[in-house]
Amino acid sequence: METQKSVKAIDPGERIQSAALGLFIRKGITGTTTKEIAKKAGVSEGSIYNYFESKGDLAYKLFVRYMDEFRGELQEKASSVTGPAEKLSAAVRAFFGFAEKEPDAYAYIMIGHYTELRKMPDDKKKPRDIFVEIIGEGVREGVFRGMDENMGAAFVIGMITRAILFRTSGMLDTPYGELVEETASSSMRVLGFNNGQHPAGTAER
Amino acid sequence: METQKSVKAIDPGERIQSAALGLFIRKGITGTTTKEIAKKAGVSEGSIYNYFESKGDLAYKLFVRYMDEFRGELQEKASSVTGPAEKLSAAVRAFFGFAEKEPDAYAYIMIGHYTELRKMPDDKKKPRDIFVEIIGEGVREGVFRGMDENMGAAFVIGMITRAILFRTSGMLDTPYGELVEETASSSMRVLGFNNGQHPAGTAER
Amino acid sequence: METQKSVKAIDPGERIQSAALGLFIRKGITGTTTKEIAKKAGVSEGSIYNYFESKGDLAYKLFVRYMDEFRGELQEKASSVTGPAEKLSAAVRAFFGFAEKEPDAYAYIMIGHYTELRKMPDDKKKPRDIFVEIIGEGVREGVFRGMDENMGAAFVIGMITRAILFRTSGMLDTPYGELVEETASSSMRVLGFNNGQHPAGTAER
Amino acid sequence: METQKSVKAIDPGERIQSAALGLFIRKGITGTTTKEIAKKAGVSEGSIYNYFESKGDLAYKLFVRYMDEFRGELQEKASSVTGPAEKLSAAVRAFFGFAEKEPDAYAYIMIGHYTELRKMPDDKKKPRDIFVEIIGEGVREGVFRGMDENMGAAFVIGMITRAILFRTSGMLDTPYGELVEETASSSMRVLGFNNGQHPAGTAER
DNA sequence: AATGAATGAGAGTTCATTCAT
DNA sequence: AATGAATGAACTCTCATTCAT
Numbered sequence: 001m002e003t004q005k006s007v008k009a010i011d012p013g014e015r016i017q018s019a020a021l022g023l024f025i026r027k028g029i030t031g032t033t034t035k036e037i038a039k040k041a042g043v044s045e046g047s048i049y050n051y052f053e054s055k056g057d058l059a060y061k062l063f064v065r066y067m068d069e070f071r072g073e074l075q076e077k078a079s080s081v082t083g084p085a086e087k088l089s090a091a092v093r094a095f096f097g098f099a100e101k102e103p104d105a106y107a108y109i110m111i112g113h114y115t116e117l118r119k120m121p122d123d124k125k126k127p128r129d130i131f132v133e134i135i136g137e138g139v140r141e142g143v144f145r146g147m148d149e150n151m152g153a154a155f156v157i158g159m160i161t162r163a164i165l166f167r168t169s170g171m172l173d174t175p176y177g178e179l180v181e182e183t184a185s186s187s188m189r190v191l192g193f194n195n196g197q198h199p200a201g202t203a204e205r
Numbered sequence: 206m207e208t209q210k211s212v213k214a215i216d217p218g219e220r221i222q223s224a225a226l227g228l229f230i231r232k233g234i235t236g237t238t239t240k241e242i243a244k245k246a247g248v249s250e251g252s253i254y255n256y257f258e259s260k261g262d263l264a265y266k267l268f269v270r271y272m273d274e275f276r277g278e279l280q281e282k283a284s285s286v287t288g289p290a291e292k293l294s295a296a297v298r299a300f301f302g303f304a305e306k307e308p309d310a311y312a313y314i315m316i317g318h319y320t321e322l323r324k325m326p327d328d329k330k331k332p333r334d335i336f337v338e339i340i341g342e343g344v345r346e347g348v349f350r351g352m353d354e355n356m357g358a359a360f361v362i363g364m365i366t367r368a369i370l371f372r373t374s375g376m377l378d379t380p381y382g383e384l385v386e387e388t389a390s391s392s393m394r395v396l397g398f399n400n401g402q403h404p405a406g407t408a409e410r
Numbered sequence: 411m412e413t414q415k416s417v418k419a420i421d422p423g424e425r426i427q428s429a430a431l432g433l434f435i436r437k438g439i440t441g442t443t444t445k446e447i448a449k450k451a452g453v454s455e456g457s458i459y460n461y462f463e464s465k466g467d468l469a470y471k472l473f474v475r476y477m478d479e480f481r482g483e484l485q486e487k488a489s490s491v492t493g494p495a496e497k498l499s500a501a502v503r504a505f506f507g508f509a510e511k512e513p514d515a516y517a518y519i520m521i522g523h524y525t526e527l528r529k530m531p532d533d534k535k536k537p538r539d540i541f542v543e544i545i546g547e548g549v550r551e552g553v554f555r556g557m558d559e560n561m562g563a564a565f566v567i568g569m570i571t572r573a574i575l576f577r578t579s580g581m582l583d584t585p586y587g588e589l590v591e592e593t594a595s596s597s598m599r600v601l602g603f604n605n606g607q608h609p610a611g612t613a614e615r
Numbered sequence: 616m617e618t619q620k621s622v623k624a625i626d627p628g629e630r631i632q633s634a635a636l637g638l639f640i641r642k643g644i645t646g647t648t649t650k651e652i653a654k655k656a657g658v659s660e661g662s663i664y665n666y667f668e669s670k671g672d673l674a675y676k677l678f679v680r681y682m683d684e685f686r687g688e689l690q691e692k693a694s695s696v697t698g699p700a701e702k703l704s705a706a707v708r709a710f711f712g713f714a715e716k717e718p719d720a721y722a723y724i725m726i727g728h729y730t731e732l733r734k735m736p737d738d739k740k741k742p743r744d745i746f747v748e749i750i751g752e753g754v755r756e757g758v759f760r761g762m763d764e765n766m767g768a769a770f771v772i773g774m775i776t777r778a779i780l781f782r783t784s785g786m787l788d789t790p791y792g793e794l795v796e797e798t799a800s801s802s803m804r805v806l807g808f809n810n811g812q813h814p815a816g817t818a819e820r
Numbered sequence: 821a822a823t824g825a826a827t828g829a830g831a832g833t834t835c836a837t838t839c840a841t
Numbered sequence: 842a843a844t845g846a847a848t849g850a851a852c853t854c855t856c857a858t859t860c861a862t
Contacts (some may be wrong), residue, residue, distance in 0.1 A: 114316050114319040148379055171351070
């Protein structure tokens with residue numbers, strides 16, 4: 001009963017991260033002040049520094065955290081099925097699923113590629129690696145047409161992210177479920193998926 | 206013969222824009238100081254304000270300028286051929302062409318979508334509109350499979366931009382020409398291009 | 411046998427003072443944080459305030475404590491012999507002795523004259539008073555030449571402190587014992603000590 | 616006529632240094648805020664940074680400037696006469712002269728030895744070197760008794776600085792001129808100066 | 821007595837913008 | 842048009858001190 005008194009009682013470090021995430025995606029990292037973060041999180045400005053070394057550290061930790069979470073979900077969903085086509089479909093769905101479930105975290109990850117975060121080194125496995133592996137496997141097994149797996153991953157990820165971007169910014173009003181299915185099947189077309197019946201490259205369905 | 210006395214003689218406004226572009230893509234807009242711009246452009250800090258209202262105005266004008274230029278090239282190339290498939294191919298090539306010829310401008314446009322510039326309203330025609338129109342036309346003519354033209358544009362643009370991003374960041378070493386061709390043909394696959402022989406949706410080639 | 415259980419068992423107030431002394435002389439009072447003191451002393455930051463009113467109070471108490479200790483040693487050594495010359499020699503030796511035995515405390519006292527501590531009023535007897543008294547006595551007894559006792563004290567203390575400073579900072583490599591003797595005899599020269607044979611002040615000039 | 620409009624017209628960099636010097640010696644470097652310096656100098660806080668890289672840089676530049684000036688005066692005065700005894704006397708007088716003419720600069724130099732400045736590396740010639748050279752020369756020429764020149768310098772400088780300190784802090788009311796003469800002649804006593812009549816070292820002990 | 825998270829005033833510093841020249 | 846010194850608001854970050862536990 002003492003475990004959780006009120007909403008204010010949850011870990012300040014968590015509240016700071018949550019507040020920062022919302023501000024970062026709306027105003028950018030540099031465009032967000034520590035004063036704003038503190039106010040939104042309901043803590044003092046100085047408190048931020050009890051949990052993070054600097055604003056940059058906070059931004060970076062947030063990035064790594066959500067990248068890991070995102071990659072983890074992709075991995076988990078892809079691992080739960082067998083076969084390159086099934087894995088790819090699962091990964092596409094998980095991608096959309098994450099963007100739908102945690103839109104702020106998703107937006108932050110996307111922004112990260114184009115801002116200060118981009119230069120932050122990371123030798124950890126990234127979401128894209130999941131796609132590269134699945135496609136590589138599919139190509140080797142003859143399920144997908146012969147193509148560079150990195151290029152295939154670029155195509156698939158590109159389609160997904162732009163579809164989400166178009167939808168988020170109101171340029172596309174296709175219902176969510178339909179968009180997911182269309183993106184998944186379009187990915188199959190790009191990869192020359194042949195349903196396993198005969199050599200890749202034919203793809204009639 | 207008065208057209209170009211020396212490098213210092215060209216329009217200061219031009220030099221300022223050129224300097225700013227390079228700095229903006231490397232350090233971000235907020236991360237770039239007017240002092241740096243002035244120094245790189247070889248003008249005084251105060252001079253910037255004789256040509257632009259503020260740093261934000263400079264950033265915005267740069268964005269609009271290159272967006273226009275980019276869209277213009279896409280338009281021009283697409284208009285020079287006939288038929289949706291040909292137009293689309295031309296647009297895809299022009300997209301890559303612009304990114305190759307003016308990498309800084311291209312990078313700036315891409316970054317713009319995710320930073321301060323994003324909020325800048327624009328009712329002008331954008332690069333994406335070119336794709337939407339071409340695809341819409343192709344769908345109506347039965348050359349492409351039946352699909353939402355905005356979704357199709359999202360897919361195609363997504364493939365192109367990610368392919369360029371992967372290549373630029375060294376994750377993909379496919380030769381330039383080959384990448385262009387692969388992207389163009391993959392776009393056709395996604396759009397269910399049937400070579401004009403029979404109803405879209407079959408796509409064997 | 412309860413006197414000293416473990417190093418952690420000794421009085422926290424003592425540990426705090428010891429930690430503070432080391433930090434103060436290396437980084438200055440303002441340059442030392444309470445967090446550092448607490449860490450080095452092995453206590454919590456808050457604990458400091460159970461023993462001292464403030465950081466300034468801690469700095470001041472340290473200063474007074476060592477000033478007293480220093481003056482006490484000078485006094486004690488000087489009192490143990492008779493005659494101005496002997497007393498002065500003893501005081502000079504005690505001065506060097508203190509600097510050698512408790513270099514941190516000595517350094518802190520020296521620094522104190524030039525920093526925040528300087529303004530702290532003190533009507534207590536100070537080390538310099540020992541010298542003033544001895545010299546005044548010597549002058550009145552005709553053992554030293556006629557001179558202002560305060561001036562004489564300034565000269566003697568100046569020689570001692572600079573000699574120690576030069577030695578501590580590596581500018582002087584005279585062995586310790588020799589330096590003490592040289593300083594003591596040089597003090598005698600300055601004070602015109604005539605070995606008691608004939609009236610002081612002989613040194614015609 | 617335009618050269619000097621008003622007192623406010625003199626170089627802001629100079630006004631900043633002057634204001635900082637006064638504050639630094641009264642409150643210490645860390646104890647002085649940039650806000651105070653700016654206010655006293657009659658400039659904006661930001662202006663300080665048009666002239667100095669940081670508060671530390673300002674403090675350091677001030678230190679070097681006055682050290683150079685001080686050493687220069689000692690050198691100049693010592694060079695204007697011949698013979699070790701005369702040179703030493705001149706140096707002692709110049710030392711007192713500088714402290715009298717520029718008490719703030721003198722105080723700042725003294726404080727510098729005990730604060731942040733102390734760690735600032737300096738391979739330049741320092742005031743003390745003047746004394747070391749003169750004494751070394753005197754010892755070699757037999758004008759002063761045989762002694763380590765560094766030790767001799769420590770004694771002489773110690774006497775001078777303490778005499779000034781005692782006088783400045785009101786512990787000594789000897790008139791200025793007399794104090795200078797007494798310090799000069801006492802220095803001669805310490806160095807065993809024999810008036811040139813017979814070999815140094817005569818002072819049997 | 822002991823703790824250490826929380827505080828918030830205030831520090832040094834940056835920088836877009838202005839304006840007298 | 843061009844300059845660049847001056848500005849001052851706003852920033853990030855520090856740290857002595859407090860206080861609920």
